[in-house]
Amino acid sequence: MDSTGGADTTYRMFVSYIQKTRAYYRSLGYSKPYRWAHFDDVPFTTLRRPLSEATVTLITTAMPARDEDAGAAAPQAVCSIAASDPPSRLSTHGLFWDRQATHTDDLDSFFPVHRLQELAGEGRIGRVAARLHCVPTEYSQRRTTHRDAPELLRRCVEDGVDAALLMPL
């Protein structure tokens, strides 16, 4: 059965955003392309308890909206949200996403807190962690690696998190 429905199947490759950003910024006169993070080795750990007993958190690159009307993002630092009281929206202002093709008015399309709560209610996971997290998007990979990632780890350990779903916008 054709699972693509009526879609145009002349496109069989996913979009290369590395190529697009390279071409885009070169067209603006920037000669030195951004060097995306690259590693040969990838860490791996197995889930330490069954999913049905696991504490799961969410991490997004969207940020709490400081001014809901203006859509301005909060300062650039790791922020946490109480899972018991999620906001109705998060700011995606200034982030790299396709404003022409879609929108980010539905929180669960990029930060699926309600879907995860439903799955917890059905017993698919043990529980949603007490806190969910927002991490700033930094040009500097060093800041993410040495400042934000350790802070997120600290908060996840405090909350007894077994697993995290990470959603870059």
Added chain:
Amino acid sequence: MSLVARHLEANGIATVVLGSARDIVEECGVPRFAFTDFPLGNPCGKPYDAVMQKRIVGIGLDLLQDARTPRTTVQTPFVWSDDQSWRENFMRTEFPGASSAER
């Protein structure tokens, strides 16, 4: 975000990335990746489509449980629309030096 996944994973917390920028995530290298071939902005499903969103989160949870090696990517089965012009329209550039592959 991939850098965060790597740090958590290296410290004993299992991670899965739900995303739509496949080349950026795979260039970095993450333990588990549920790829949805959508315009950037809705990596967990179309806005207000709760059924699709729940399936994508479910595919991510499956990966947490079932992946046995790092760099495990699963593509979710969803298509954004019949019209796929979004692929070319995003960050479109028109300048003489660009190759067709970069436009």
